[in-house]
Amino acid sequence: MGDGNSADAPLIELIGVTKTYGEGAAALQALRGVDLRVEQGEFVAIMGPSGSGKSTVMNIIGCLDIPTTGSYRFRGMAVERLSRNQRALLRRNYLGFVFQGYNLLARTSALENVALPLLYRGESVSRRHAAAREALAAVGLSDRESHMPSELSGGQQQRAAIARAIVTHPAVLLADEPTGNLDTHRSREIMELIATLNRDRGITVLLVTHEPDMAEYARRIVRFVDGMVESDRPRMEPA
Amino acid sequence: MFWNTLALAIKEIRRNLMRSFLTVLGILIGVAAVITMVTLGNGATAAVSERIASLGSNLLMVRPGQRLGPGRDSAGAPPFKLADAQAIENQIGGIKAIAPTVSRTITVVHLANNWSTSVVGTTRDYFTVGNWRLAAGRVFNEAEQRSGKAVCVVGQTVRANLFGSENPVGSTIRVGRFTCEVIGLLVSKGQASMGMDQDDTIVMPLRTVQRRITGNQDVRMLLVSVSDGTPTSVVRRNIESLLRERRHITASEDDNFNVLDTREIADTLSGTTQVLTLLLGAVAAVSLLVGGVGIMNIMLVSVTERTREIGIRLAIGALEREVMLQFLIEAVVLSTLGGLAGVLLATVGSIVLTRVMEVPYLFNATINILACAFSAAIGVIFGYFPARRAARLDPIVALRHE
Ligand SMILES: Nc1ncnc2c1ncn2[C@@H]1O[C@H](COP(=O)(O)OP(=O)(O)OP(=O)(O)O)[C@@H](O)[C@H]1O
Ligand SMILES: [Mg+2]
Numbered sequence: 001m002g003d004g005n006s007a008d009a010p011l012i013e014l015i016g017v018t019k020t021y022g023e024g025a026a027a028l029q030a031l032r033g034v035d036l037r038v039e040q041g042e043f044v045a046i047m048g049p050s051g052s053g054k055s056t057v058m059n060i061i062g063c064l065d066i067p068t069t070g071s072y073r074f075r076g077m078a079v080e081r082l083s084r085n086q087r088a089l090l091r092r093n094y095l096g097f098v099f100q101g102y103n104l105l106a107r108t109s110a111l112e113n114v115a116l117p118l119l120y121r122g123e124s125v126s127r128r129h130a131a132a133r134e135a136l137a138a139v140g141l142s143d144r145e146s147h148m149p150s151e152l153s154g155g156q157q158q159r160a161a162i163a164r165a166i167v168t169h170p171a172v173l174l175a176d177e178p179t180g181n182l183d184t185h186r187s188r189e190i191m192e193l194i195a196t197l198n199r200d201r202g203i204t205v206l207l208v209t210h211e212p213d214m215a216e217y218a219r220r221i222v223r224f225v226d227g228m229v230e231s232d233r234p235r236m237e238p239a
Numbered sequence: 240m241f242w243n244t245l246a247l248a249i250k251e252i253r254r255n256l257m258r259s260f261l262t263v264l265g266i267l268i269g270v271a272a273v274i275t276m277v278t279l280g281n282g283a284t285a286a287v288s289e290r291i292a293s294l295g296s297n298l299l300m301v302r303p304g305q306r307l308g309p310g311r312d313s314a315g316a317p318p319f320k321l322a323d324a325q326a327i328e329n330q331i332g333g334i335k336a337i338a339p340t341v342s343r344t345i346t347v348v349h350l351a352n353n354w355s356t357s358v359v360g361t362t363r364d365y366f367t368v369g370n371w372r373l374a375a376g377r378v379f380n381e382a383e384q385r386s387g388k389a390v391c392v393v394g395q396t397v398r399a400n401l402f403g404s405e406n407p408v409g410s411t412i413r414v415g416r417f418t419c420e421v422i423g424l425l426v427s428k429g430q431a432s433m434g435m436d437q438d439d440t441i442v443m444p445l446r447t448v449q450r451r452i453t454g455n456q457d458v459r460m461l462l463v464s465v466s467d468g469t470p471t472s473v474v475r476r477n478i479e480s481l482l483r484e485r486r487h488i489t490a491s492e493d494d495n496f497n498v499l500d501t502r503e504i505a506d507t508l509s510g511t512t513q514v515l516t517l518l519l520g521a522v523a524a525v526s527l528l529v530g531g532v533g534i535m536n537i538m539l540v541s542v543t544e545r546t547r548e549i550g551i552r553l554a555i556g557a558l559e560r561e562v563m564l565q566f567l568i569e570a571v572v573l574s575t576l577g578g579l580a581g582v583l584l585a586t587v588g589s590i591v592l593t594r595v596m597e598v599p600y601l602f603n604a605t606i607n608i609l610a611c612a613f614s615a616a617i618g619v620i621f622g623y624f625p626a627r628r629a630a631r632l633d634p635i636v637a638l639r640h641e
Contacts, residue, residue, distance in 0.1 A: 064633070064634045085559065089557065089558070091554065105551060117555040164555070
């Protein structure tokens with residue numbers, strides 16, 4: 001991944017991005033022309049009603065999917081022009097993704113699940129396990145490392161998924177409703193953790209949430225309605 | 240990357256023990272079936288050839304009567320005489336030895352034991368022609384042969400039934416109405432050759448049997464051993480024309496005797512067992528194929544099941560080829576395990592079954608390699624191609640897979 005002319009390019013830039021699912025009469029336009037710029041080190045909350053295209057845009061930013069039209073640039077690189085392997089390498093080296101469903105590997109311990117991304121980075125077993133333990137500790141799951149996903153509560157699975165996303169110290173953390181299944185107390189802990197990662201490690205965070213309380217942790221709020229950005233403003237400091 | 244992926248594949252195999260076990264089982268059964276069937280078939284063929292060889296090499300059997308077949312009748316054809324054998328020996332080249340024989344089933348008695356056996360009257364050449372060797376004593380000499388002395392050489396089965404483990408040489412036995420001295424003991428030819436026991440026999444001079452048992456000068460069969468290097472077909476044709484002449488058969492008449500070539504029997508029999516081997520092999524190949532379909536099924540189902548897993552791996556940065564390599568290694572490890580276990584089972588099974596069937600165990604490297612290669616190919620093809628399809632999905636599509 002050459003950095004080329006990335007010095008002045010924004011970290012993330014969506015230009016007129018649309019996404020259409022299906023074809024012909026059944027076609028459904030999930031995104032209808034989204035423009036969005038996110039700079040290095042930002043903490044952005046994405047809000048909006050269900051079905052407004054939040055997950056769709058996150059998948060595109062996470063290089064899991066490509067726009068139907070328009071362009072997505074990561075550090076100035078047009079992602080839709082990259083090969084599948086190049087996009088996989090972007091995900092591997094720069095991105096951490098927390099899915100709306102947890103997407104943990106079944107019949108695989110929490111520790112192994114969290115350590116998995118490091119395997120594809122070619123880390124040794126001992127380094128993988130050490131880093132995975134650290135990440136599990138950060139989400140408060142140290143005592144559950146040998147549990148299988150089926151032996152974890154929804155909230156614990158969610159936290160394991162977060163640990164897996166941060167274990168590689170990614171440049172960008174993309175989290176699709178990471179606190180959706182957690183109680184307020186746990187949610188706050190997770191948000192504190194993410195805010196700390198953002199503040200101390202300079203990890204850029206994009207986070208989808210329904211809860212205004214959780215959006216409070218972000219410094220910028222983007223609101224989606226009907227596949228378009230309705231508003232994009234800094235979070236208003238309480239008076 | 241390779242070692243990581245290998246470790247990963249082994250972890251996956253352990254994670255899904257039941258599925259792995261079924262895959263291995265499918266391959267195992269197919270491989271073991273093919274190898275065992277072919278090994279047994281080969282053993283049977285070898286056994287048949289061996290037994291035919293034990294009859295004597297390059298052997299022609301000349302008997303009165305037409306060759307047996309539908310609508311043919313061997314009765315009524317005149318028997319041979321000793322002079323026929325002498326004429327053949329003197330007038331036809333390429334003959335190593337010729338033994339005229341006549342035989343009867345008679346009860347023989349020694350002390351309190353009696354035993355019904357086949358008594359063969361013949362000449363000294365019989366021992367050469369039939370590949371008989373002596374375990375003890377001697378065979379009758381020319382003088383005994385000429386005078387028709389009451390002496391005999393006994394087979395191992397006869398000895399066992401009349402004398403137990405004693406040495407019979409020097410003892411006398413009663414054969415029908417006369418007493419006969421045992422002068423020799425034959426070496427065993429092995430049990431149950433083509434359904435009959437060759438060791439259940441007593442050999443006497445031809446004259447002795449003719450004079451004291453059959454009461455005539457008839458010879459029922461001529462055993463002719465052809466010299467090495469002489470084609471049996473030539474000797475056979477010469478014998479046929481000589482006998483036609485001696486038996487006054489006109490050109491328009493069929494032979495009233497027949498000549499059987501042991502090589503011909505050998506070829507027919509081993510041809511039959513070879514066809515049988517082929518048939519068994521084909522049946523086993525079908526079972527291997529069915530096993531293959533089973534593997535294919537398991538692999539297809541498992542890949543469908545694992546599409547989400549593939550999606551997760553791709554989403555966190557696995558490359559297409561890393562995912563495929565993982566599945567490929569899994570498939571190779573499983574089919575190798577199955578193949579090796581199959582070879583092992585087949586080896587043990589073949590050894591046991593050949594014992595039971597009393598045929599020799601012959602290790603056939605070709606079929607072992609072939610069966611393993613086939614199962615490995617099935618495992619790899621059906622493990623790899625569905626995985627490749629899944630790994631080529633967009634990660635988001637794979638993740639959404641239900
Ligand atoms: N794979 C797909 N095939 C067809 N339609 C899809 C697909 N994924 C999403 N959609 C549709 O696109 C629209 C946007 O979906 P998206 O998942 O982005 O919404 P969302 O904002 O994340 O909603 P929620 O808050 O409920 O998660 C929805 O109408 C959805 O039905
Ligand atoms: Mg969503």
